Amino acid sequence: MEFVTALVLIFIACGCGIAWAIFNWIAVHKIEIHHKHEGLTEKLQGAEQEKIETLLEIGEHISEGAQAFLKEEYTDCSVFIAIMAVALIFVSPWSTLAFVLGAATSMLCGYLGMAIATAANFRTAFCAIRSLSDAFQMAYRGGCVMGFLLVSISLSILSLIIIIYNSVLVEEGDLDTLISMFDYVAAYGLGGSTFALFGRVGGGIYTKAADVGADLVGKVEKNLPEDSPKNPATIADNVGDNVGDIAGMGADLFGSFAESTCAALVVSSTQLRAIDEGVLNISIGQLMYPLMVSAFGIGICILVSGYAVFIQKVTDIHKIESTLKQQLLLSTVALSPIIIGISYWALPADYVMIQADGTTQLENLKPWHAFVCSLMGLWSGLLIGYFTEYMTSHSYTPVREVAKACGTGAATNIIYGLALGYLSTIVPIISIAVTALLSMKLLSFYGVALAALGMLSNLTIGLAIDAYGPISDNAGGIAEMSELGEDVRTSTDALDAAGNTTAAIGKGFAIGSAALVSLSLYGGYLTRIQTYKNKDAKIDDPIIFAMLLIGAMLPYAFSAFTMKSVGKAALQMVEEVRRQLHEHPGIYAGTEEPDFRACIAISTKASLKEMIPPGLLVIVTPTAVGLFFGPQAVAGLLPGALISGVQMAISASNTGGAWDNAKKYIEAGFYKNDAGEVKKKGSDEHKAAVIGDTVGDPLKDTSGPSLNILIKLMAILSLVLAETFCKTGWLYSE
Template identity: 35%
Template sequence: MSRSTLAADAGSIALASNDYIIVGVVAVVALAALAVGFVLRKEVLAADAGTPKMQDIGRAVQEGATAYLNRQFKTLAVFVVIVFFLLFALPAANIGESIGRSIFFLIGALFSAAIGSLGMRLATAANIRVASASREEGGREKATRIAFRTGGVVGMFTVGLGLLGAAVVVLVYAGGAPRVLEGFGFGAALLAMFMRVGGGIFTKAADVGADLVGKVEQGIPEDDPRNAATIADNVGDNVGDCAGMAADLFESYAVTLVAALILGTAAFGLQGLLFPLIVPAIGVVTAVIGVYITRTRPNEGSLKTINRSFYISAAISAVLSAVAAFVYLPNSFEGLTNPTDLTVVGDMAGADPRILATVAVLIGIVLAAAILWLTGYYTGTEDKPVQDVGRSSLTGAATVILSGISIGFESAVYTALVISAAVFGAFTLATGSITVALFAVALAGTGLLTTVGVIVAMDTFGPVADNAQGIAEMSGDVSGPGVDILTELDAVGNTTKAITKGIAIATAVLAATALFGSYRDAITVALADAGVALADAGTAFSYQVFAPNTLVGVIIGASVVFMFSGLAINAVTRAAGAIVFEVRRQFRENPGIMEGTVRPEYGRVVDICTRDSLRELATPGLLAIFAPIAVGFGLGVGPLAGYLAGAIATGTLMAIFLANSGGAWDNAKKLVEDGNHGGKGSPAHEATVIGDTVGDPFKDTAGPSINPLLKVMNLVSVLIAPAVVALSVGTTANPVVSIAIALVAVAIIVGAVVVSKRRSTSITDTPAESAVA
């Protein structure tokens, strides 16, 4: 990329009146998505709210979830305020963009929090309605529709707020929009990571504790009201899988848009700034179609119904995106308006931007469909992998765990290869220009974004169905066919959750690959400002993977993913230990609980989960923010590029492995509970419960948290790159300050890890420890 790329010439791009109309239409589409969300919400809340007992249980879950989120937001507000002011210290083209970047950082964080809160609050209201619908005639179709449209509300708000934020920034800042949107994406990613980690720790601490004491030790059902952890378990599903994952998918949407707009401006100029907004706007339309056509046919499983809706909406997106490309874009690169990398026109002489954009978007849509099929195969109850895990339960828990790990490893390879094929395919569309090639990768990401509305609906469907089954069992008001319907929906929800996690990590890879372009550009521009050519900058700026310093960066990046995953899983271990102590204490001190004459202290368990999850989320979060700062200022921008590459490669494999292993274990348990291999209460059932317990923090804490981790680290790297360069070369070079910043970052990481490791992980069942755990 040339010196004129983003920092100099992009800001000079001005919108004409027709361009303002296009962006205005995109904003209107975003507002329409929000309106549809409100309509769907009204429809969900109009459904029958169930029996008084169901409503009492639902109210307890809602109160616990609301209390947790309120405390979490107060904790995270401190981080948000600190980062808001730190962003002012980073270089910007002008004061207006610096202020805009910080303000839209706040807006991105607020949008992420709002979507997470909305998802949680509506899910807690929908749970009882899905449970109630299962008792009615046509219960499968009604329950599926309510659960899926609950997710549809969250999906509409995800795409609506993401698109609205991007459109407003483009309207206000025009060519300077990409740099301001870095703040918007960073705010969304930062809050999503904290919500995903904190919610994941909460939900799995409660789930593991409930399973170990209730199902394994006491031999009672999973959602038996005698188990003091059942309410906390249901609360956790909402704060982790609903609030956390909704925020996660929103930041995926926002960050992918950021990458596309940054590179689009350089590659296609004005058309590249606007076309990445047009494609997601099409996705809003197809998401509405996908949500409304989801209706279960007679003798058809719910998973097949949901998958059909996804494929239909994806096909419509592909057709409309192709039409948009051929209508809006010129037929040659000479017809583009002001690409900021002026070498693009010559490099791509003879190429057709319309065909390139169409194929790139199609690659992203096909990638989403491929991941849906792959993940469904490895985690669905109808297919061989999960059935093999179920059969392995006949020989004990060890073979269940081994077979699940094997499935996770295998599925990670195939999914990573599919993602890699998509990245490589998009990249090779423009072999003449690295700028256009990276933009093609970003366009593949926007193609995947067209499916996000339906994907979010699929994700929220999972915890809603899970909670509905729990409320039905706790209330005792659902029997006969209703029980079978809710059991099926719960199993389907496990698969849809795994699918959304796979697609979320795919967006992380596409966005991270595209952000490499903006990272490289930021370095090139900063060097030019310092009057230094990249070739003369020294080894700290080397990008060759065979260079020892770059290879060290790769290793550190891979190591951070392992450390992050270990911290998240260990946090669940500690928090779950505290729950085990508490539930055991209640059973021991109140024999009437098992007899059904004494009500357990549900609130105490919720309080323990809340306290421990908020305490534990700080260390992984600090690691994600300060590790790239330590590498960048300590080793240079070349090793930092290697760091990002190592984190992306390792994070992709690790996230898929953890998500699919956990999903396979969970559905293998469902298979046994459906009467296979001895059914409930058998040794095989006990073995699968152990497997599911191991898989809980895999699939719902560490695995999905890696996705926002990658986004946060990439955006931190893009934001600090100019400062790293400024302190490394030219008249502003100051290696002492650079090393000092790196040492402070290392000290913060070490301090956080040491504090975390000092918390006890031992589980010794004494009343004293139980009271203070």
């Protein structure tokens, strides 16, 4: 495949993705909110003007809070990124440029996601007054903007970096420089993940501090409804959904996309050689195959999402979740033959994969070896997503068992939830293991990188249904605070319940792809150090075994930092909410407005302060180990962190998701005790479920999702610094 042809197709796909995102952006902003819309008077039951004004005011408060937090977070992160960029100059100025562009792209994607979410949330609440179908369309369109902008912008900027570096650095036939160029390009993924770490951790601490504080005082102590306007922490909670579950999540999945692509480029540039008349050679056009998979994925996902927007109508509550799941299934089915076609068109008819030692190689390779790896990643991602839904949706037995456990109190609820999380690791881990095993057999570490890209090839749809969740959650909160009525809240609750499940599916995709991305990056790291040191990394090496144990410990330490941070911030939030309700009894009586800004300030200050220790742990540990103990030590550290981190991430995310949906199962009136009595909000069973949900919040939205960034960031940082590690190792002699 010619380099220019590949680039033209990539930019056409990115342009179409951006155009589709803009189309949906315009559709979202076309909804003008006022009290004179036809049919609203009857549904709002009087006082329409006041309720609509309240809805607009709350939407503005949420947007202002999110903007203010991102401004502070981006300022603090920019300082840290600048320091890292200066340090990277000593490694390579070209790596530094790619690093800065990756961090800037991650920031941009996070900000754009937050902007559309805060525009769509109150409009979704407004549309729910008219019909469930309109509300679903609004939330899903908002998610589409997030998904298509992120992937299209990320892919186009990465392609531009490759064009610039190739034209400036590489001369025809200069293989060594071509390989080095992709090492520089890998820093693009490093920059994205560096910001994603702070975005995910900081946003997660923010949202869970507010959420836990609001629940413990509002629901458990004062028996207030969720998102009650009488609860001072409600606005901060809704702001947190945007900065954590939208901006942070977007930065996280941008990191996965950038790193998996960079891993495939790095490994293939070193190992892939086409057989041309008996001579092994390589062309940059043939290396563009990973980018082509992502580009065609954008095109297919436009068609699939268009089906949901224009054809499929959600007229019933029971159709919401199935419609969202169909998006994943349709995109997976449609992408399968496309990936097969791309493989035969873009890859050489015959090629070999040269191993790290430079002497052995995988021979007689055909295009089908590549598409089998990609398809295994694609379909294992769907399997992980569907199994995650089974374990976290209240439509199925596991979550209903957790809800039933609430009948004997919070303790049994927590026990059942933890057990569910541990069991939920079985299918995803086996799927990842089988995919990694077969991919390694077929194409070594290049196959693993292709599997990761296959899993992310329909990322635009995955992001769309993931972002749909926080938008719907916010819509429910705004409807409650605006007192739009029980019918509206029923619709938004149904949207939110489906959103919780799709968010869990999104986390499953993120964690599964992070495991494969980390493994492929590890392969790139091994290639670099083995080429330089001419020594294999084996588990019987004492330093590798010791570092395996230390690496396995890191996710536990990281989770401890993040959960303790949420606890400290939540403690301040609880005290503030109690103070306001005690000193201003008019708040509870409904005659006085709570001070929302004080709670927003607590979450902002606490999250910005508390995100630093876990961030430093992830960045400093592999750097220090490599500099002081050498490359072999890092070769033990990385798989240790991967093996324990992916298990913890799956368990934490699914436990938290199950507790959340068990609570919603009871709130919806589906739960009956052994005597056949229906238990709803305010019952002892509901309070037990709320406590479980409160415990699960930092698991599913802070430590769990952040762990996949830990394993990716450590791997790509080590890859970028591999040559530096090979020249050091002062404290350990091999």
